[in-house]
Amino acid sequence: MFFDYALVHVKFTIPLAGLLTFLVKPFLTYLDATKILFLVTIAVAATIPWDSYLIRTGVWTYPEDGVLGSSLFSIPVEELFFFVIQTYITSLVYIFCNKPVLLAQYLTTREARPEWIRQGKAFGQFLFVAFTAFGGFLVIQNDQRTYLGLILAWACPVLWMTWSLSGDMILALPWTSTVLPIMAPTIYLWFVDELSLRQGVWTIEDDTKLGSQLFGKLDLEEAIFFLISNMLVVFGLLAFDKATAVHDAFPELFPQPSSSVPMMSLLRARAVPSAHYDMERIIGIQESVARLQKKSRSFYIASSVFPGRVRIDLTLLYSYCRLADDLIDNAETPEEALDWIFKLKGHPDSVYCAPKAANVGHFIRANFPPSAHSALNLLPTHVISSEPLYELLEGFRTDVEFKMSDRPPIQEEEHLELYASRVASTIGELCLDVIFYHTLQKVENKRALYSAAKEMGIALQYVNIARDVAVDAKIGRVYLPVSWLEEEGMTTEMVLEKPSGPQIDVMRRRLLGKAFQRYRNSRPAMDMIPKEGRGPMIVAVESYMEIGRVLAEGGLRVEGKATVPAWRRIGVVWKTALRNS
Numbered sequence: 001m002f003f004d005y006a007l008v009h010v011k012f013t014i015p016l017a018g019l020l021t022f023l024v025k026p027f028l029t030y031l032d033a034t035k036i037l038f039l040v041t042i043a044v045a046a047t048i049p050w051d052s053y054l055i056r057t058g059v060w061t062y063p064e065d066g067v068l069g070s071s072l073f074s075i076p077v078e079e080l081f082f083f084v085i086q087t088y089i090t091s092l093v094y095i096f097c098n099k100p101v102l103l104a105q106y107l108t109t110r111e112a113r114p115e116w117i118r119q120g121k122a123f124g125q126f127l128f129v130a131f132t133a134f135g136g137f138l139v140i141q142n143d144q145r146t147y148l149g150l151i152l153a154w155a156c157p158v159l160w161m162t163w164s165l166s167g168d169m170i171l172a173l174p175w176t177s178t179v180l181p182i183m184a185p186t187i188y189l190w191f192v193d194e195l196s197l198r199q200g201v202w203t204i205e206d207d208t209k210l211g212s213q214l215f216g217k218l219d220l221e222e223a224i225f226f227l228i229s230n231m232l233v234v235f236g237l238l239a240f241d242k243a244t245a246v247h248d249a250f251p252e253l254f255p256q257p258s259s260s261v262p263m264m265s266l267l268r269a270r271a272v273p274s275a276h277y278d279m280e281r282i283i284g285i286q287e288s289v290a291r292l293q294k295k296s297r298s299f300y301i302a303s304s305v306f307p308g309r310v311r312i313d314l315t316l317l318y319s320y321c322r323l324a325d326d327l328i329d330n331a332e333t334p335e336e337a338l339d340w341i342f343k344l345k346g347h348p349d350s351v352y353c354a355p356k357a358a359n360v361g362h363f364i365r366a367n368f369p370p371s372a373h374s375a376l377n378l379l380p381t382h383v384i385s386s387e388p389l390y391e392l393l394e395g396f397r398t399d400v401e402f403k404m405s406d407r408p409p410i411q412e413e414e415h416l417e418l419y420a421s422r423v424a425s426t427i428g429e430l431c432l433d434v435i436f437y438h439t440l441q442k443v444e445n446k447r448a449l450y451s452a453a454k455e456m457g458i459a460l461q462y463v464n465i466a467r468d469v470a471v472d473a474k475i476g477r478v479y480l481p482v483s484w485l486e487e488e489g490m491t492t493e494m495v496l497e498k499p500s501g502p503q504i505d506v507m508r509r510r511l512l513g514k515a516f517q518r519y520r521n522s523r524p525a526m527d528m529i530p531k532e533g534r535g536p537m538i539v540a541v542e543s544y545m546e547i548g549r550v551l552a553e554g555g556l557r558v559e560g561k562a563t564v565p566a567w568r569r570i571g572v573v574w575k576t577a578l579r580n581s
């Protein structure tokens with residue numbers, strides 16, 4: 001049929017590329033676009049001589065009426081377009097699969113690598129060298145194994161190079177970051193290729209092929225070609241991302257943010273020998289990511305849309321806040337909890353107030369258990385101000401008061417507001433500190449932004465309290481003001497005994513009403529946040545407020561905790577990111 005090859009694109013590759021663009025676009029960053037462009041350029045430049053040779057030596061042929069007729073170095077334009085679109089498709093799948101992963105946590109020095117990774121990397125290097133030599137041997141034989149030989153001799157040296165650069169990281173990453181973005185487009189392209197071979201859109205000559213098929217008409221060489229070419233794309237992207245991860249993880253070596261860095265700077269990051277990686281920082285980042293992933297689904301999902309260095313600092317900040325909260329909540333006695341508050345205040349004292357010679361590390365080791373060290377050591381104190389930190393710790397004192405006195409600390413609405421402003425407005429301020437530190441933009445209206453962030457913090461805290469009435473009651477806390485309870489004919493003891501029922505629902509709705517009022521007051525200001533953090537910050541806030549929406553709709557409860565179904569969370573993240581991209 002006429003223009004069969006072009007029709008393959010119209011029917012199979014372009015619609016998939018369009019769908020993926022639609023799905024991934026809200027999350028695409030400037031750096032992602034640069035990566036794709038870089039990879040497409042390399043793929044086209046590296047494939048042209050090889051493909052041209054295959055066509056000119058008759059390994060591949062195309063029926064004359066099956067192609068449009070224009071060509072470059074004997075390669076039909078449709079084929080050139082294939083290099084571009086395959087690289088584009090695989091890159092988008094890779095980017096989509098890797099958004100949830102903070103790559104910096106997978107950096108390792110040689111000594112820190114598990115034995116199986118060291119051996120796996122060496123084995124991979126050996127395999128790629130062996131396959132290169134085998135490919136060369138097959139090409140020299142010039143028989144039915146020529147096409148296979150040409151594929152191996154062309155691709156394996158590049159695979160060896162990218163594997164040598166990032167094999168350790170490739171092995172350490174979850175399969176969803178490596179195997180999935182290689183195999184998903186490969187299997188799709190196998191089916192497209194099988195169909196094309198069946199319809200005679202292109203043909204591999206019998207003299208130069210093995211004659212075995214993976215399935216249907218799909219020659220083994222073709223199956224290997226798509227697998228290997230997608231490995232080239234994914235390994236190339238991973239080599240690029242490893243450089244970005246090094247750059248993001250070690251701000252002392254690379255002061256510029258990676259979202260703005262020129263290629264040369266990334267190349268310099270790639271050239272840093274792994275022996276120079278600060279493993280204490282990497283392990284601290286790993287622990288923070290694990291804490292975030294375990295403790296807050298909303299902030300964990302939202303964190304994936306932040307640019308690298310902002311994401312690391314927010315994750316470290318979360319880890320510190322969660323650790324401090326847990327130390328106090330898990331204390332056996334109120335005295336122990338107060339002691340933690342005292343020690344936690346000693347930490348910013350030693351960072352911000354003490355003479356420069358004061359040894360913060362020593363203070364941390366002397367006062368906290370080992371599981372707390374990384375969260376305290378890595379808190380980005382050079383980025384955030386001290387006042388909100390002290391205020392946050394002061395807020396935790398209210399939590400202790402529940403156990404210390406018979407009179408509940410939240411008597412009136414104003415007490416609730418003060419508590420929320422201490423534990424959550426402070427978080428809003430600290431989040432803005434992180435964004436302002438990392439932006440290249442000059443920020444106008446900082447005061448208005450801080451004031452809106454404080455308001456938004458209260459909104460989120462009210463949602464948190466409305467959700468956790470039952471969870472909090474289990475640990476002896478009722479954050480609903482006593483004056484509200486009285487209006488509903490209830491006492492604190494009654495809530496502690498049975499934290500559900502129509503009166504609780506009335507108060508929950510009342511609290512959510514206040515949360516949404518504050519959300520509406522502060523949300524417009526978010527459009528003034530610098531562009532590096534605007535979209536992601538809105539995503540973080542919206543995914544948390546979604547909990548409030550589910551609650552207001554009388555949504556699902558699991559063990560007393562309202563949960564937002566995964567599809568709804570992802571939907572909110574996607575829609576919010578799209579609106580703000």
Ligand SMILES: CC(C)=CCC/C(C)=C/CC/C(C)=C/CC/C(C)=C/[C@@H]1[C@@H](COP(=O)(O)OP(=O)(O)O)[C@]1(C)CC/C=C(\C)CC/C=C(\C)CCC=C(C)C
Nearest residue numbers: 296303314318321322424427428452453456457460461464
């Ligand atoms: C994306 C990312 C990693 C964000 C991290 C945000 C962060 C540092 C949160 C700290 C969380 C924390 C443990 C604080 C201790 C006090 C506390 C418990 C506060 C409650 C948070 C809930 O956290 P939790 O771990 O319990 O999570 P789950 O409910 O289990 O999912 C709070 C509800 C407070 C959260 C408040 C904020 C994140 C501040 C919101 C304001 C902004 C983002 C600024 C918006 C800017 C403008 C201009 C309006």
